[in-house]
């Protein structure tokens with residue numbers, strides 16, 4: 032199976048494909064509307080010299096834009112989740128539950144928390160599908 | 173009043189109609205701090221443990237902690253304690269609201285009530301004095317009516333009252349502070365009712381002082397910043413405790429159909445915090461000095477379950493009157509909550525008992541005739557409303573249920589007991605230990621019977637908190653593993669109990685850094701406690717209450733999970749998983765210093781500075 036370097040456009044495309052191909056996701060996410068911006072804080076010690084900005088967009092079970100972007104674009108997202116590299120890596124590997132990470136303050140959310148809680152199943156499914164993408168992490172290279 | 177404590181306790185003898193006061197030495201306060209911990213130390217020293225829970229001899233105690241009245245976020249809680257009529261062992265419950273701080277402003281750290289009044293009375297406490305007067309004008313009235321009557325002369329009077337359930341000694345009856353905050357568990361409303369004490373009021377104007385005001389101000393600012401920064405606090409503010417419903421359904425935490433079904437997302441979506449917020453919420457409400465404001469104020473404007481604007485249901489109530497009895501109508505949950513509030517009944521035990529009889533009805537063990545012709549089909553909320561009234565008034569079938577789930581099931585035959593999920597006679601709270609084995613152990617070992625608030629196991633096991641400064645802990649635990657959970661439960665009890673002794677709401681315990689809690693305690697009291705000292709107070713409390721329970725007959729045979737929880741679910745996140753009761757218990761006993769019989773060892777008693785208890789347990 033092909034591997035992808037984390038936080039690259041190819042990696043995002045592979046993730047998007049996994050989501051788009053999941054019938055279960057379509058069912059779970061049929062109510063979800065809107066984009067999620069992901070920000071990974073810079074961590075030069077882990078080969079992340081600058082913050083990483085990702086824009087992911089979901090609409091009633093479908094997936095729309097999945098882009099590596101700039102800060103301005105990420106700020107247009109309906110929800111923005113920010114965290115350190117180590118936390119994102121743990122979340123993406125399912126070593127840390129995204130919802131727990133939010134509650135513990137390990138990830139920060141900007142946006143309607145009530146909506147996120149209501150749709151926690153959708154979020155978990157999206158993360159589950161990310162774990163299926165063979166990922167090479169910058170600090171593991 | 174320069175150290176968080178008011179400096180004296182009120183002693184009330186209802187038989188003689190006499191009020192006096194007493195003091196407690198600082199050394200004892202340093203050992204037990206406050207809340208139910210202090211109550212347990214007084215109980216062991218002064219009272220007859222063999223007394224019937226509903227007799228004049230059984231004391232009813234109310235205790236503040238040192239943080240109460242300080243204005244520190246979440247520090248409004250006070251505890252009440254007595255030998256429980258529901259379990260026959262140590263009973264206690266705590267609530268937020270505003271009564272604790274007002275009692276301290278009136279000059280008292282706590283109240284010890286003994287005896288029984290010959291007629292219904294009210295205890296009124298105002299600035300260093302107390303008075304007993306007739307309650308003839310409000311006996312028989314519900315809690316909302318009673319509270320309105322007692323607050324009529326001055327809305328700043330704070331009220332603790334029982335309703336008809338407490339008057340009638342329903343064994344899961346509750347005590348309400350200003351209609352919205354409940355001393356819910358272990359049936360202390362019945363103890364109050366057995367003393368013919370309808371209500372206690374408090375009014376005071378003495379602000380408690382702090383040992384180090386300047387330091388406290390700094391810590392207070394840090395605490396507010398931590399709360400503002402907490403997504404957990406934000407979720408509580410936006411959705412109340414019922415924010416837990418959606419996530420709980422995903423993780424296998426939510427009990428369904430009297431613990432027999434593992435997953436039902438449609439049901440949880442209709443009963444969840446976000447749904448409550450979008451439909452019936454009129455505003456958020458806070459306990460005294462709490463910026464989180466997790467309490468819900470709700471109104472159902474039309475339909476068969478119309479209610480006036482009033483206190484809304486917590487997560488536990490949305491389960492007991494929702495998922496547990498297969499009711500998806502949130503308006504009906506709100507109505508059932510209002511009825512329990514007015515009658516004065518614990519919504520957990522009331523709903524759990526109804527879930528049990530619905531199951532027995534489905535199995536044909538209870539007939540339509542036996543149920544006074546109420547159709548107890550799952551989700552029949554008209555029947556539930558009628559039943560709540562019958563329980564509170566102890567009418568017919570309701571009288572059987574008023575004795576609690578264990579007694580009611582026994583009434584319908586020994587086999588019916590398998591339908592009851594309880595530990596030591598207390599119905600399980602609404603968190604399923606099959607998804608979280610640590611919670612199972614915490615239920616087994618909690619000193620008041622199955623409890624989710626005598627520890628912080630939920631926060632730790634479900635990953636809502638991270639406290640590496642206190643003890644070694646993992647970032648993430650596998651809920652469906654029993655191995656190693658004893659240490660988690662031990663640690664979580666010591667810190668959770670400490671929060672109770674300080675009178676700090678557990679939600680705030682979850683939001684605040686342990687350093688902030690420790691520093692606030694030291695700045696207010698002038699003590700110089702480190703984490704080790706604080707956790708030792710938690711351990712001492714647990715051991716003291718366990719020793720009291722040992723004296724009341726509790727042994728290893730009582731540290732068991734109910735059959736419901738040892739039965740696997742066939743769907744959902746907890747599918748196929750049950751706690752390994754023996755492994756959990758064996759590991760825990762070793763850590764806690766219990767003998768194989770479940771009795772506190774002599775060594776442990778001496779290590780924790782409990783020589784009086786050692787004398788009684790090992791005469």
Ligand code: SF4
Pocket residue numbers: 245246247248268269408457458459462463464465466467677678679680
């Ligand atoms: S978090 Fe809620 S229950 Fe706790 S003190 Fe604040 S308002 Fe009361």
